[in-house]
Amino acid sequence: MLTLTVIVILGVMLVALLRAYTSPNVFDRILAANLFGTKTVLLIATISYLLGSPAYLDIALAYALINFISVIGVLRLTELRNARRDQEAEKP
Amino acid sequence: MRYIIGMVITLSLFWLINSGMYSGLLLTLGALSVLTVTWLLHRMDVVDHESIPLHLLFRAPPYLLWLAGQIVLSNLDLVRRVWRPGATTDPQVSRVALEQSSNICRVTYANSINLTPGTLTVEMGEDSLLVHTLSREGLESLTEGEMSRRVSKLEQ
Amino acid sequence: MSTILAWTSDACLLVGSFLLLTGALGFLRFNDFYARIHACGVTETLATALIILGLLLQSDSATPQFKLALILLFVLFSSPTASHALAKAAWNAGLRPRDNSGKRGIPLPPRER
Numbered sequence: 485m486l487t488l489t490v491i492v493i494l495g496v497m498l499v500a501l502l503r504a505y506t507s508p509n510v511f512d513r514i515l516a517a518n519l520f521g522t523k524t525v526l527l528i529a530t531i532s533y534l535l536g537s538p539a540y541l542d543i544a545l546a547y548a549l550i551n552f553i554s555v556i557g558v559l560r561l562t563e564l565r566n567a568r569r570d571q572e573a574e575k576p
Numbered sequence: 577m578r579y580i581i582g583m584v585i586t587l588s589l590f591w592l593i594n595s596g597m598y599s600g601l602l603l604t605l606g607a608l609s610v611l612t613v614t615w616l617l618h619r620m621d622v623v624d625h626e627s628i629p630l631h632l633l634f635r636a637p638p639y640l641l642w643l644a645g646q647i648v649l650s651n652l653d654l655v656r657r658v659w660r661p662g663a664t665t666d667p668q669v670s671r672v673a674l675e676q677s678s679n680i681c682r683v684t685y686a687n688s689i690n691l692t693p694g695t696l697t698v699e700m701g702e703d704s705l706l707v708h709t710l711s712r713e714g715l716e717s718l719t720e721g722e723m724s725r726r727v728s729k730l731e732q
Numbered sequence: 733m734s735t736i737l738a739w740t741s742d743a744c745l746l747v748g749s750f751l752l753l754t755g756a757l758g759f760l761r762f763n764d765f766y767a768r769i770h771a772c773g774v775t776e777t778l779a780t781a782l783i784i785l786g787l788l789l790q791s792d793s794a795t796p797q798f799k800l801a802l803i804l805l806f807v808l809f810s811s812p813t814a815s816h817a818l819a820k821a822a823w824n825a826g827l828r829p830r831d832n833s834g835k836r837g838i839p840l841p842p843r844e845r
Contacts, residue, residue, distance in 0.1 A: 485742040489783060492749040496756045496775065503759065511765060511822040518814055519759065519772050522807060523752075526783055529803060533787050538796040541803070542594075548803050552810035559821045566825050594802075596795045651751065651778040654770065658758040665767055669829055671841045690812030693773035696766065698819045706841070708766045708819065708829055 486534045493527045514558055521551035579623045583614055629680055635730050642726060643688055650692040650714070657710065668715045671704045675724055678731055685727040689718065737789050744786030751779035765822060766829045769815050776811040780804065 497520055504516035525548045532540030587610045592598075595606060617623050629636075657664040676682045686697045686705060694714045699706040709715040718724075751774055758771030784804045788797050828837050 485745045485786075489745045489749050489786075492752050496752050499756045499760065509765075509827070511818060511825070511827060512768070515765070515768060515772060515818060516759075518818070519755075519775065522776055522780065522811065525803060525807065526780060529784065529787055529800065533790055538791070538793075538799075541796055541799040545799055545803055545806070548806040548810070552806070552814060555814045556817055559817045563821050563824060566821075593795065593798045647777050651774055654758070654774050655751070655754050658754050658761065658771065658774075665762065667764060667767060667829055667831060669840055686816065687812040690773075690816050691777055691808065693770050693777060696769055696773075696819055697816050698766075698823050706823075710767060710770050 486530060489530050490527065490534060493523050493530065497523045497527070510562060514555065514562075517558075518551070518555050521547075521554065525551065580614060580618065583617065583623050584610060587613060632680070632730060639726055639730060643691065646688075646692050646723070650694045654693045654710070665710050666712050668709045668712055669698075670707055670709075670715055670719070671701075672707045672718050673721075673724070674701070674703055674705050676728055676731055681727050681731045684730065685724060688723055688727065741786045741789035744782045744789065748779045748782035748786060751775065751782065755779060764830045765827060766819065769819060773811070773815060776807065776815075780807050 500516045500520040500523065504513045504520065507513055507516060525544050528540055528544040528547060532538055532544070588606075591606045591610060595602060614623075674682060674685065676685055682700070686700055689695050689697045689705070689707060694710045695718060696708045697705050698708050707715070707718060709718065755771050755773075755775030758774065759768050762768050762771055781804060784800050788800045791797055791800070828840070830837055
């Protein structure tokens with residue numbers, strides 16, 4: 485059952501990667517990257533049980549936090565870029 | 577002061593359970609890191625009733641249980657919509673009243689809306705939330721306001 | 733007793749995997765960006781909770797169980813915030829929700845544009 489779960493998670497991650505590569509706008513890409521990141525956490529946790537070494541759980545824990553921060557960081561960047569573009573559009 | 581003590585207790589438990597090794601050197605290092613983090617947070621002036629909601633300690637669990645049930649129900653609804661062929665969604669955008677006054681309850685309400693799949697908070701105004709829902713029923717259950725009432729009950 | 737636990741754990745993992753597939757299918761199938769956020773929500777709430785519960789039932793010592801619960805807590809705290817930030821950024825950038833064909837916009841509340 486663990487093997488099946490790992491295969492399913494890998495499949496979903498592949499879908500997210502393909503989507504991030506082919507999607508038309510930047511927000512779809514961030515959404516796909518976010519999906520990829522949260523599935524990575526699950527993948528690491530499941531693999532740690534598949535291989536029987538609970539030490540990997542620490543990595544999953546760290547990854548859960550890093551993933552959140554990365555999404556917020558990328559979004560700050562796009563919001564700042566939009567704000568700057570608006571400012572430039574207002575200038576004559 | 578009791579918020580600082582709560583912070584120290586939470587961080588120490590967090591460290592002790594996560595570490596799993598209890599030699600003298602490691603315990604000293606752990607105590608040092610707990611004290612450093614508490615000092616930093618105290619300097620940042622974020623140790624207050626918002627970061628350590630002691631008053632919600634006993635009122636939150638019933639609400640969280642109810643929220644878990646809602647999450648399961650809305651997940652099942654979305655599973656049905658995804659697997660049924662044809663056009664199964666009827667997206668709606670609307671404003672929903674935001675009646676809570678304290679920040680922590682407003683955030684709890686907005687995050688509860690986000691946690692139940694099918695409803696999503698797009699923007700947070702002074703007295704209303706801009707909400708996107710996947711179906712008309714989802715919007716109706718929000719405007720009917722049971723979740724809002726339950727969050728308001730946390731506030732008192 | 734341990735057989736029951738093993739069966740429950742397997743059932744949790746199986747249902748969680750099914751929900752993951754559902755989320756991925758919805759992610760591919762829905763035509764509108766905001767609808768896709770909802771599909772991602774399925775994989776981040778119940779699917780994550782069930783898979784972590786399934787793993788939790790398989791472990792016998794307390795430390796990994798606590799760490800798994802902590803991972804679940806982080807995911808449940810951060811995923812609504814992340815999806816809200818995403819929706820807000822998209823809204824501010826001028827992306828408006830569309831109907832289920834993905835072609836026409838849907839009516840917005842008054843005073844929005």
